[in-house]
Amino acid sequence: MARSLAEWLALQEAVHPKAIDLDLARVGAVARRLGIDRPQCAVITVGGTNGKGSTVAHLEALWLAAGRSVGLFTSPHFLRYNERIRINGVEAEDAAIVSAFERIEAARGATTLTFFEYNTLAALQLFSRQGVELALLEVGLGGRLDASNLVDADVSVVCSVGLDHRDWLGETVEEIGAEKAGIFRPGRPAVLGTASMPASVYAAIARLGAKPYVAERDFRWQVTPAAGGPPRWSYRGARLSLADLPPSALAGSIQYRNAATAFAALEALAGGGGPSAAAAQVVAALDAQTAAAGLRRVRLPGRLQIVPGPVEWILDIAHNPPAAEVLAAQLAERPCQGRTLAVVGILGDKDAAAIVRALAPAIQGWFLCSLEGPRGISAAELERRVGAFVRNPVLAGSVRAGCEAARAAARAGDRVVVCGSVHTVGPALEWLGVYSAA
Numbered sequence: 001m002a003r004s005l006a007e008w009l010a011l012q013e014a015v016h017p018k019a020i021d022l023d024l025a026r027v028g029a030v031a032r033r034l035g036i037d038r039p040q041c042a043v044i045t046v047g048g049t050n051g052k053g054s055t056v057a058h059l060e061a062l063w064l065a066a067g068r069s070v071g072l073f074t075s076p077h078f079l080r081y082n083e084r085i086r087i088n089g090v091e092a093e094d095a096a097i098v099s100a101f102e103r104i105e106a107a108r109g110a111t112t113l114t115f116f117e118y119n120t121l122a123a124l125q126l127f128s129r130q131g132v133e134l135a136l137l138e139v140g141l142g143g144r145l146d147a148s149n150l151v152d153a154d155v156s157v158v159c160s161v162g163l164d165h166r167d168w169l170g171e172t173v174e175e176i177g178a179e180k181a182g183i184f185r186p187g188r189p190a191v192l193g194t195a196s197m198p199a200s201v202y203a204a205i206a207r208l209g210a211k212p213y214v215a216e217r218d219f220r221w222q223v224t225p226a227a228g229g230p231p232r233w234s235y236r237g238a239r240l241s242l243a244d245l246p247p248s249a250l251a252g253s254i255q256y257r258n259a260a261t262a263f264a265a266l267e268a269l270a271g272g273g274g275p276s277a278a279a280a281q282v283v284a285a286l287d288a289q290t291a292a293a294g295l296r297r298v299r300l301p302g303r304l305q306i307v308p309g310p311v312e313w314i315l316d317i318a319h320n321p322p323a324a325e326v327l328a329a330q331l332a333e334r335p336c337q338g339r340t341l342a343v344v345g346i347l348g349d350k351d352a353a354a355i356v357r358a359l360a361p362a363i364q365g366w367f368l369c370s371l372e373g374p375r376g377i378s379a380a381e382l383e384r385r386v387g388a389f390v391r392n393p394v395l396a397g398s399v400r401a402g403c404e405a406a407r408a409a410a411r412a413g414d415r416v417v418v419c420g421s422v423h424t425v426g427p428a429l430e431w432l433g434v435y436s437a438a
Helices: 005-015 024-034 052-065 094-108 115-130 173-183 199-208 254-270 274-285 288-297 321-333 352-362 379-389 399-409 422-432
Strands: 042-047 070-073 085-087 134-138 155-158 189-192 211-214 220-226 229-236 241-245 305-307 312-316 340-344 365-369 394-396 415-419
Touching: 005 094, 005 115, 024 094, 024 115, 042 052, 042 173, 042 254, 052 070, 052 134, 052 254, 052 288, 070 115, 085 115, 094 115, 115 134, 155 173, 155 254, 173 199, 189 199, 189 254, 211 254, 220 254, 229 254, 241 288, 254 274, 254 321, 312 321, 312 422, 321 352, 321 415, 340 352, 340 399, 340 422, 352 379, 352 415, 365 379, 365 399, 379 394, 394 399, 399 415, 399 422, 415 422
Parallel strands: 042 134, 042 155, 070 134, 155 189, 189 211, 312 415, 340 365, 340 415, 365 394
Antiparallel strands: 070 085, 220 229, 229 241, 305 312
16 A cells, blocks of 8 residues: 555654664665666755855846756755745645655565655655756755755855754864865866865865865845835846846845855856756846746745734844844844744754844744744753743743744834744745745
8 A cells, every 4th residue: 555645654664773864875785776876957055054944045146037847855844845845936745755765665575764865865866866967955964965965066166154953064163164075076166155165175276186166255235225215235256247126036135145155156157068958048038027927936834934913024044143143133133022932932953042042132932832842842852941031931831922922022113033944934824824935
């Protein structure tokens, strides 16, 4: 009897003895058996501590605005596993994913795979079968040994490097940078979303002979305030010069950088041959009107997502200290008439104290939530870890309970920020009834 998608996912969580096992040998061997280790389409792989989700979302939207076919692989998901695989902006259906899993199971033999490795192989299969012109792969963890790195990308992007996942990637930004730079390939473009990278990233580029394309050096953007309306901005790179662009549909000034990094990745891809030929056509046709259409259509739930109302809700994963610092800056850019309340849930292996410390100056009321699962911690334990930075928090047994308590406490003109983890924002999106992946 055929398994359902839910049954497959339960099986995959138990097949391999470790939930995370950074090793390309096993997943690479299965990919070769499936014939998907060398995609026929162009590939852009995007990594970094923060910004990679927004960058791949911009790439997808720009490519679709040019009328071309694209597959997107991202993680984790908020509510449905299907969110992880999109083809031409549409989530993969259960039946297609299940068929991919059945082919993986037949090919893997005695080789065990992690949950994420199954996910990566399924995405690559579906992209191959649909014949997409571009595959966008978001790195799951690190880069060098992440399953997405089994493919040699035509262009690799590192958006930022900060302290996160230190149990797996190293204790310093230099060590973490070296892991993230593992997605670069000899002689191929390496796009950096900021020039402020650890020396290890630049050393990797030099060692490989990769072609650096660095923000604020090789590509630039400029934002111009507009009287009585949203700002306009321009982009200038090696091949593209675009003026009078609208802001991204994603909120926050950080998105100018992420959108510019996406433009730069397309420019870099256009310089290649073979499967990158479609990119040259896209860039040649990417005028300000097409770019504007792409910027307006980009969607990414849970990243500074704003739900307006008498009480405004702002949802942002902000699951590590650098992301929390960016969120704090975005809150400062967006003044609030009343108080700012925070519904926060953080996994036990994250630096909760640093996350909350970054947000504390902007928050007037705290609602700390318990998170379930092997990495989750109780609200009481979270309070113990962050108590030096919060006053009189409300402890909630779940994210739903935290959201309900915050709503009851909020008055017109206040805003509620939900952050700390995908496992916090996902349930909040469902509770608010506003989730949309498209």
